[in-house]
Amino acid sequence: MTTDMTVETMRQMLERLMLQRDIEEFLSMEAELLDERRYDEWLEYIADDIHYHMPIRRNVRFGEQYRENTSADSEISWIDEGKRVLIGRVRQINTGIHWCEEPLSRVRHVVSNVQVYDPEGDEVKVRSRFIVYRNRMEDEVDLFAGKREDILRRDSVTGWKIAKRTIILDQNVLLAKNITFFF
Amino acid sequence: MVNILPSLGDRSLRSLVDLDQGLISREIYVNEEIYKQELEQVYGRAWLFIGHESLVPNPGDFFKSRMGEESVILVRDHKGALHVFLNTCRHRGMKVCRYDDGNTRLFTCPFHGWSYDTDGKLVGVPHFKAAFHEELDKSEFGLHEVAHLCNFYGSIWATWDRDAPSFEDYLGAYADGVRRCFESMDGIDNGVELFQPVQRWRLPCNWKFPAFSFDGDRMHGVTTHRSINVAAIGPQGDRNEGDRHPMRARFPSTAYEMSIRELGHGGHNDIYEQPGVAPYVDTWQTEPPEVDEYYRQAREKKAKKYEGQFLHGGGALIFPNVNIQEQRILHWHPHGVGATESWRLYQVDRNAPQAVRDAQRRYMMRYCGPAGLTESDDMENWNYASEASSGMMARRLPYPFKAGLGHNHGDDRVPGMTLNFDIAEENQRSRLARWLAFMEAGSWNDLYPNTKGK
Numbered sequence A: 001m002t003t004d005m006t007v008e009t010m011r012q013m014l015e016r017l018m019l020q021r022d023i024e025e026f027l028s029m030e031a032e033l034l035d036e037r038r039y040d041e042w043l044e045y046i047a048d049d050i051h052y053h054m055p056i057r058r059n060v061r062f063g064e065q066y067r068e069n070t071s072a073d074s075e076i077s078w079i080d081e082g083k084r085v086l087i088g089r090v091r092q093i094n095t096g097i098h099w100c101e102e103p104l105s106r107v108r109h110v111v112s113n114v115q116v117y118d119p120e121g122d123e124v125k126v127r128s129r130f131i132v133y134r135n136r137m138e139d140e141v142d143l144f145a146g147k148r149e150d151i152l153r154r155d156s157v158t159g160w161k162i163a164k165r166t167i168i169l170d171q172n173v174l175l176a177k178n179i180t181f182f183f
Numbered sequence B: 001m002v003n004i005l006p007s008l009g010d011r012s013l014r015s016l017v018d019l020d021q022g023l024i025s026r027e028i029y030v031n032e033e034i035y036k037q038e039l040e041q042v043y044g045r046a047w048l049f050i051g052h053e054s055l056v057p058n059p060g061d062f063f064k065s066r067m068g069e070e071s072v073i074l075v076r077d078h079k080g081a082l083h084v085f086l087n088t089c090r091h092r093g094m095k096v097c098r099y100d101d102g103n104t105r106l107f108t109c110p111f112h113g114w115s116y117d118t119d120g121k122l123v124g125v126p127h128f129k130a131a132f133h134e135e136l137d138k139s140e141f142g143l144h145e146v147a148h149l150c151n152f153y154g155s156i157w158a159t160w161d162r163d164a165p166s167f168e169d170y171l172g173a174y175a176d177g178v179r180r181c182f183e184s185m186d187g188i189d190n191g192v193e194l195f196q197p198v199q200r201w202r203l204p205c206n207w208k209f210p211a212f213s214f215d216g217d218r219m220h221g222v223t224t225h226r227s228i229n230v231a232a233i234g235p236q237g238d239r240n241e242g243d244r245h246p247m248r249a250r251f252p253s254t255a256y257e258m259s260i261r262e263l264g265h266g267g268h269n270d271i272y273e274q275p276g277v278a279p280y281v282d283t284w285q286t287e288p289p290e291v292d293e294y295y296r297q298a299r300e301k302k303a304k305k306y307e308g309q310f311l312h313g314g315g316a317l318i319f320p321n322v323n324i325q326e327q328r329i330l331h332w333h334p335h336g337v338g339a340t341e342s343w344r345l346y347q348v349d350r351n352a353p354q355a356v357r358d359a360q361r362r363y364m365m366r367y368c369g370p371a372g373l374t375e376s377d378d379m380e381n382w383n384y385a386s387e388a389s390s391g392m393m394a395r396r397l398p399y400p401f402k403a404g405l406g407h408n409h410g411d412d413r414v415p416g417m418t419l420n421f422d423i424a425e426e427n428q429r430s431r432l433a434r435w436l437a438f439m440e441a442g443s444w445n446d447l448y449p450n451t452k453g454k
């Protein structure tokens, strides 16, 4: 009896570890695609029904934190879109005349503190933290820190697809002149 | 009156702004002392856009706004009246409001605890008896309020200058166009509210790059925004070659650069050959059908309201730094000589159903703002144009504002307006002319009406 329990517990632990590892590898691979500007390939990992949302963050009185981040249902955010617009962004960059990305910026994603939780059916929720560094032209530097809340969905071809991404940027007034790449 | 600035040697401001030749010195965009002077001469006097009454619907509601470089609070007091206060405690200057928006009974300073009522009165001073011996006259130290506030069809404007003309006079012939930017799709005055919150972000360029060129530099579109059509961000999606603007039926009309030379306001507006409102074309192909349905019905109502009337003109850049359009407001605040804090605010019909609100909101977010597919390219150009104009040698080369120079004309159908070809640089000359007038003026007496010496 005790032996059976241990085997079962170990199986579950291993499964969790494998899932964690799998997701971490997926996020690293995604960062590699973005940093190397392999945007067309990146789009293959984006679910057709993705909601890609980057709220604006307010300064609010203590006790009102529930409205600190803007809602995708009724408010204005920095970004709030689906795959059609993401494809549009990639196409625009690929024209070579999208001046704010021509020449291309140097962007590096550092993704860490990956938490995998609430697996349900073929979906799993993932929280990760990022530092995104953008360096552009000669001396233009922007640093973005924040958290991503994703829903990843299993896919028979690509392994995983991103079905939902919320990007919580740790800024109020955006300190960069524009956002021309992906988080 | 001629101003000589130490850093400009013996050159007067007037010599930097040669409107007859259309030659403008780069100094006025990069010179620190000129910048400091314009904060006083322009931002200390002009009517400035503050926000909208829908941001503060209830007593005690406040919204943190901005006038020039400074933080101000738009607040509805407990009796329902609107105020705009400088966001600084009268004791040692601490910011009394540090939230973007909210509702409050009092503004209590976190430094020594002075507290102010929503009508600005100083009502609480700790140690009033023991330390101040009750000798402090509280009525002298209320929050500093603007000299005039105007609620113009729901939009809120203010000026620091007691001698400023009324806001309607300040707008002049653009009053009607601006009014219509705050009416609902079906033509009801003050029929919109603003989506919340405001998009606010920093641009590395002088505020005049965006403010003086927007709606005055149609020339930039073809080149700056050459990459945008492939993304097809317009409401009609891929139809119409991916045009970023909504499709529109138009009555026969001609588009002009239209401006009021004496006041500095100007936009790209149409003169129509026929009265009324053009019928609606289905546009929102990327949205549920109820969206087009809503706009179509609204348009029919609006057509009834304006039957037989000519609706020339429309939105414009209102001097010095805000562009009012039908569904968006573009606002640029000075933030140091080489930096701008850019704001975007978006109107929506107060009674619009959810599907319409969502459609409009998402369209605005993919078009405008720092992540907007259209506007991101503007930031790049303003950024590096500003940088490459600042050098010791670069700043000696004047900018030519020559497109359409000497081709101004008037039209009886739009009295008070100066017209030029749709792609010209007259609106920018007009803003620069008004800017020079503000910079040289001793007071509002020299500015309104601004017909002296013309």
Ligand code: FES
Binding pocket: B089, B090, B091, B092, B093, B094, B109, B110, B111, B112, B113, B114
């Ligand atoms: S600075 Fe506000 S109470 Fe002293």
Ligand SMILES: [Fe+2]
Binding pocket: B220, B221, B224, B225, B374, B375, B378
């Ligand atoms: Fe533009």
